[in-house]
Amino acid sequence: MATKLAIDDLKQALKRLPDWTLAPEREAITRSFHFVDFDAAFAFMTRCALMAAKMDHHPEWFNVYNRVEVTLATHDANGVTQKDIDLAAAMDGYAVAVGRKV
Numbered sequence: 001m002a003t004k005l006a007i008d009d010l011k012q013a014l015k016r017l018p019d020w021t022l023a024p025e026r027e028a029i030t031r032s033f034h035f036v037d038f039d040a041a042f043a044f045m046t047r048c049a050l051m052a053a054k055m056d057h058h059p060e061w062f063n064v065y066n067r068v069e070v071t072l073a074t075h076d077a078n079g080v081t082q083k084d085i086d087l088a089a090a091m092d093g094y095a096v097a098v099g100r101k102v
């Protein structure tokens with residue numbers, strides 16, 4: 001089982017994920033993605049879903065039209081693990097590939 005990152009390691013990891021922040025009320029990381037339209041948002045979600053299935057690690061997310069709000073945590077570890085960091089980095093890459101709106 002993945003172990004929770006120590007807070008210093010987590011802050012260090014977030015330096016490489018500048019658009020992600022610590023969730024305010026729980027041990028998780030969060031980011032909001034914006035796209036030109038629903039098609040782009042859903043294309044992004046499809047890529048993320050395939051990666052999540054491969055990793056057996058799944059995002060909590062909320063989508064309305066062109067916006068996708070993502071929260072990542074490892075429930076088994078009750079906090080943020082390297083798996084969340086890896087999935088966050090992959091999601092950042094897919095967002096760029098799909099053409100996220102800045």
Ligand code: H2B
Binds near residue numbers: 075076
């Ligand atoms: N996803 C996330 N985000 N956290 C988990 O702890 C988790 C998961 N656990 N996906 C996995 C599935 C677990 O339920 C299976 C049995 O490995």
